[in-house]
Amino acid sequence: MRAALKWVLWDVKDTLLKVRFSVGEQYCREAERIGLNLKPVEVNSAFRQTYKSYSSRYPNYGIAQGLNGHSWWTGVVQDTFSLCGVQDPALLQTVSHNLYHNFCNAQNWEVFDDSKKVLEACSSLGLKQGVVSNFDKRLEAILKSCDLLSHFSFLMTSEAAGVAKPSSLIFEQALHNCEVSATQVAHVGDHYINDYLASRSIGIHGFLLDRDNKYNQSGIVPKEHCLNSLEELPSRLQEQMD
Structure with missing residues (x-):
């Protein structure tokens, strides 16, 4: 039975649900708020490269290596922008902090x-x-x-x-x-x-x-x-x- x-x-x-805009578009919008002028296609390419590297080196947010979702995503965002030529530690910290919290909001997601x-x-x-x-x-x-x-x-x-x-x-x-x-x-x-x-x-x-x-x-x-x-x-x- x-x-x-x-x-x-x-x-x-x-x-x-799905991400409302491409990563490049969303990252560039946040970068623009703090005075950075980047192209979405460039950021998308850098993000794909970084995300692939982190997923391979630190799978599942690096839990086994002592990381967590917040530190993992902070690294991904900062390394993405570094590949795009952003080197100022204060700017990298600000943009990674803002993006991590921005992705909690419905405006960045489409049901x-x-x-x-x-x-x-x-x-x-x-x-x-x-x-x-x-x-x-x-x-x-x-x-x-x-x-x-x-x-x-x-x-x-x-x-x-x-x-x-x-x-x-x-x-x-x-x-x-x-x-x-x-x-x-x-x-x-x-x-x-x-x-x-x-x-x-x-x-x-x-x-x-x-x-x-x-x-x-x-x-x-x-x-x-x-x-x-x-x-x-x-x-x-x-x-x-x-």
């Missing part, structure tokens, strides 16, 4: 049109909801600012968990919070490995959000596991509950 579905776990970035409606629909089905995200501790403030926080019973960030997706350990910590078996839990995310494969590897009903129809067309993921829009989710979950 199939266990009834009780929970839906969510990825956040690029699933429920997808289908997010709130589907979160409400899941609640109407009697399902509890939580978050499993490779994010730092600012996630709670971001979700609150975007008027999404009230939908979730708990948030499991990779910074707090000390481990990041696709490790099964972060999902196991989430299951501990749910207090049910994996077969009674669904997970929704946009990343094939981090969200879909990782959740299904431990028995969670993983759904891959495929807004660009990349995977559904390829046949890599069964059609019944693919969502082209979050609006398709409630009926899929209802099938698991019947």
Whole structure:
């Protein structure tokens, strides 16, 4: 007999919301406020290089090396601007401080049109909801600012968990919070490995959000596991509950 579905776990970035503008645009706007004149394309390039380096050297915000989300992002921002020729320590400190806190605000994030409606629909089905995200501790403030926080019973960030997706350990910590078996839990995310494969590897009903129809067309993921829009989710979950 199939266990009834009780929970839906969510990825956040690029699933429920996305960055409103490019990193280059947002960094340049903040730089302009303190008298720096930089080009977004230059900053974007420097950011990609820095982010890749930090993610390789200090994975998951450098928790294992004694860092945290704040110090990790401070380093990323300062090294990004250094690559763009900004060397004044005071300016680097100011811009990194301001950007870290700016990204807690709703003005820098765009909630997808289908997010709130589907979160409400899941609640109407009697399902509890939580978050499993490779994010730092600012996630709670971001979700609150975007008027999404009230939908979730708990948030499991990779910074707090000390481990990041696709490790099964972060999902196991989430299951501990749910207090049910994996077969009674669904997970929704946009990343094939981090969200879909990782959740299904431990028995969670993983759904891959495929807004660009990349995977559904390829046949890599069964059609019944693919969502082209979050609006398709409630009926899929209802099938698991019947």
